[in-house]
Amino acid sequence: MPENIESVKILRLTIDGAEETLDDAVIVESPLTIMLNGQELVTLLCSPANARYLGVGYLFSEGLIINRDEIKQVTVDDRKGVVRVNTFEEKSQLAGEVYKRVITTGCGRGVSFYSFADLQQEFKTESKVKYSVESVFRLLKDFQELSDTFRLTGGVHSAALCSNEKIVVYANDVGRHNAIDSIVGRCVLDDIPTSDCVMITSGRISSEILIKVARKNIPVLVSRTAPTNIGVRLAKQTGMTLIGFARGQRMNIYANDWRISRKTSGSA
Amino acid sequence: MPENIESVKILRLTIDGAEETLDDAVIVESPLTIMLNGQELVTLLCSPANARYLGVGYLFSEGLIINRDEIKQVTVDDRKGVVRVNTFEEKSQLAGEVYKRVITTGCGRGVSFYSFADLQQEFKTESKVKYSVESVFRLLKDFQELSDTFRLTGGVHSAALCSNEKIVVYANDVGRHNAIDSIVGRCVLDDIPTSDCVMITSGRISSEILIKVARKNIPVLVSRTAPTNIGVRLAKQTGMTLIGFARGQRMNIYANDWRISRKTSGSA
Numbered sequence: 001m002p003e004n005i006e007s008v009k010i011l012r013l014t015i016d017g018a019e020e021t022l023d024d025a026v027i028v029e030s031p032l033t034i035m036l037n038g039q040e041l042v043t044l045l046c047s048p049a050n051a052r053y054l055g056v057g058y059l060f061s062e063g064l065i066i067n068r069d070e071i072k073q074v075t076v077d078d079r080k081g082v083v084r085v086n087t088f089e090e091k092s093q094l095a096g097e098v099y100k101r102v103i104t105t106g107c108g109r110g111v112s113f114y115s116f117a118d119l120q121q122e123f124k125t126e127s128k129v130k131y132s133v134e135s136v137f138r139l140l141k142d143f144q145e146l147s148d149t150f151r152l153t154g155g156v157h158s159a160a161l162c163s164n165e166k167i168v169v170y171a172n173d174v175g176r177h178n179a180i181d182s183i184v185g186r187c188v189l190d191d192i193p194t195s196d197c198v199m200i201t202s203g204r205i206s207s208e209i210l211i212k213v214a215r216k217n218i219p220v221l222v223s224r225t226a227p228t229n230i231g232v233r234l235a236k237q238t239g240m241t242l243i244g245f246a247r248g249q250r251m252n253i254y255a256n257d258w259r260i261s262r263k264t265s266g267s268a
Numbered sequence: 269m270p271e272n273i274e275s276v277k278i279l280r281l282t283i284d285g286a287e288e289t290l291d292d293a294v295i296v297e298s299p300l301t302i303m304l305n306g307q308e309l310v311t312l313l314c315s316p317a318n319a320r321y322l323g324v325g326y327l328f329s330e331g332l333i334i335n336r337d338e339i340k341q342v343t344v345d346d347r348k349g350v351v352r353v354n355t356f357e358e359k360s361q362l363a364g365e366v367y368k369r370v371i372t373t374g375c376g377r378g379v380s381f382y383s384f385a386d387l388q389q390e391f392k393t394e395s396k397v398k399y400s401v402e403s404v405f406r407l408l409k410d411f412q413e414l415s416d417t418f419r420l421t422g423g424v425h426s427a428a429l430c431s432n433e434k435i436v437v438y439a440n441d442v443g444r445h446n447a448i449d450s451i452v453g454r455c456v457l458d459d460i461p462t463s464d465c466v467m468i469t470s471g472r473i474s475s476e477i478l479i480k481v482a483r484k485n486i487p488v489l490v491s492r493t494a495p496t497n498i499g500v501r502l503a504k505q506t507g508m509t510l511i512g513f514a515r516g517q518r519m520n521i522y523a524n525d526w527r528i529s530r531k532t533s534g535s536a
Contacts, residue, residue: 006497011521013401017531024520029474029496045475045498133281154513155472155494174474174496204423206297206442207313226423228297228442229274230313245422252292253279263285 004028004047004172005153027155029174034058035084047156047173050182051076054173055083057185061177061212068188123211125239127219129196130261133251135164136198136222140246142167143200159183161218162198176203177212184216194218205231205244214238220259222246227254272296272315272440273421295423297442302326303352315424315441318450319344322441323351325453329445329480336456391479393507395487397464398529401519403432404466404490408514411468414438427451429486430466444471445480452484462486473499473512482506488527490514495522 010024030048034041034055041064046054052074059065065087072086139162146167147158157176161169161183169186173179180201187194198220199213205227211234213221221235222243235242235255242255253260278292298316302309302323309332314322320342327333333355340354407430414435415426425444429437429451437454441447448469455462466488467481473495479502481489489503490511503510503523510523521528 008497008500008522011525012518013521013528013530014518015401015405015516017401019530024522026495026497026500026522029498133283133285137283153494155496174472204442226421227294228423229276229294230297232276232294248283250280250282253281254276254292254294257279260281262281262287 004049004156004174025153027153027174031081033080033082035082036064037086037090038084044175044178046175046178048078048081050171050173050178050185051078051081051083053171053182053185053189054178055085055185056189057181057183059085060184060188061181061215063215065188068191071189074189123214123217123238125195125214125217125219127196127217127259129164129219130259131164131198131220132261133263136243136246136251136260137248139167139198139200140222140224140248140251143170144248146170147172147202157201157203159199159201159203161187161192161194162200163196168192168197176201176209179203180209180212184212187216198222200224200246204228205242207231207234210234210238210240210242214240222251272317272424272442293421295421295442299349301348301350303350304332305354305358306352312443312446314443314446316346316349318439318441318446318453319346319349319351321439321450321453321457322446323353323453324457325449325451327353328452328456329449329483331483333456336459339457342457391482391485391506393463393482393485393487395464395485395527397432397487398527399432399466399488400529401531404511404514404519404528405516407435407466407468408490408492408516408519410435411438412516415440415470425469425471427467427469427471429455429460429462430468431464436460436465444469444477447471448477448480452480455484466490468492468514472496473510475499475502478502478506478508478510482508490519 005025006028007023008026012020012022028048029045031043032046032051033043070087072088075084143160156172156174157179158172159179160167169183171179171182195217197218199218200222202224204225205223207230210231220241224247227242227244232254241259243251243253245252273293274296275291276294280288280290296316297313299311300314300319301311338355340356343352411428424440424442425447426440427447428435437451439447439450463485465486467486468490470492472493473491475498478499488509492515495510495512500522509527511519511521513520
């Protein structure tokens with residue numbers, strides 16, 4: 001059993017009166033405290049496997065780290081559930097900002113940044129990449145096959161960064177934000193280029209998910225489920241291609257469909 | 269079209285090469301700033317309909333308001349997206365605390381309160397209420413029938429507070445936390461008793477969802493999807509009955525199944 005799964009005893013009842021005691025798997029939720037230059041920033045509840053990448057990805061998504069060169073050291077204390085990130089320069093002023101944020105969609109980890117006008121300017125994607133509709137369906141199929149934890153427990157979100165050919169980075173986490181931040185963190189730390197990639201997520205596309213992906217300059221975002229109205233608006237404004245309800249047989253394109261080329265028309 | 273739905277143009281592609289432009293509905297995400305005694309606490313991204321109840325419910329869930337008698341006035345400015353709650357006593361010290369919190373499950377609105385030992389003591393439910401398995405399935409059916417927005421957009425979470433007979437309070441929101449906080453806020457403001465009720469949610473049961481429901485002293489929590497391991501542990505510790513994957517034909521009981529009486533056995 002992987003470390004992010006725990007076995008529990010359950011009682012299963014059916015509508016016709018049957019009952020059965022059995023072992024079931026639930027997803028593990030574990031606290032991870034992120035420290036930046038010795039200052040405690042936040043404690044996330046997340047899946048235990050991704051501490052290093054999640055810590056860096058969270059800082060990137062909050063705008064506290066812009067690129068890898070700023071990072072002096074990343075250390076993880078698994079026992080205590082702490083990831084410590086040290087940068088070459090002090091970040092104390094910026095770190096204070098992280099608490100003045102919007103708490104997002106009930107859920108919502110919050111964006112320190114919430115001026116849509118600024119956003120549009122700063123995170124506009126210039127990528128001219130195109131994906132065939134067949135390659136998007138193929139990537140979705142690969143994504144589903146990897147999402148074993150999801151099938152086992154129903155309590156986890158998955159995300160994947162993909163090139164035209166294949167899944168490049170994959171993550172599972174109890175939180176849809178964490179899964180994406182883990183991928184972003186890995187791309188930052190390992191210098192993985194993202195500017196012509198697709199991000200696939202199992203979760204909803206609220207504004208803050210869209211902002212995370214736009215901030216890492218990823219031009220195509222695909223979800224198995226729905227976007228919100230602000231998610232759609234931000235995709236249009238930043239030039240991102242936004243696809244929802246992508247589930248194997250069909251997909252809905254909400255913005256910039258020209259990046260998805262079709263057999264007949266090439267681009268609409 | 270209800271105010272929490274917006275129409276957008278989409279391009280729908282299918283795996284066999286068909287394409288179609290059509291109007292689709294997406295859920296509206298709207299900022300709501302919560303002010304307590306003139307102090308700006310937080311801005312949530314939420315569905316626009318629930319401002320008054322959501323504001324009060326958020327403050328209750330964060331431990332900043334304990335009961336209705338503390339509340340002097342609640343005013344909503346729909347145009348600006350602000351709810352102002354004033355209490356008879358100052359809460360400035362407590363309000364400072366709200367920012368020192370755990371950010372939960374990636375998602376995660378955060379709990380100001382995160383000592384499980386304390387939690388167990390403070391929020392233990394004493395309710396001896398029992399629900400027949402048939403009545404839980406019936407409430408689930410009613411819940412599904414109400415969740416029209418969900419069927420329309422796929423981007424919304426629903427929650428319902430139920431008695432043995434029927435749904436008493438129902439809410440839809442773009443965030444699973446907000447849907448529950450809205451119900452909690454309505455119960456606080458309208459003095460609706462909850463201590464023998466069932467809460468049904470469309471969303472996952474992470475620790476902070478369980479804590480919200482335990483804090484309002486609701487003894488039975490039912491989800492259409494999965495709990496996390498900490499969700500299960502806290503249910504056991506607080507004496508709550510926790511049911512997951514409740515989807516019309518069957519349900520899994522993770523803790524305190526004695527509150528669900530069955531035809532044959534009465535209680536296990």
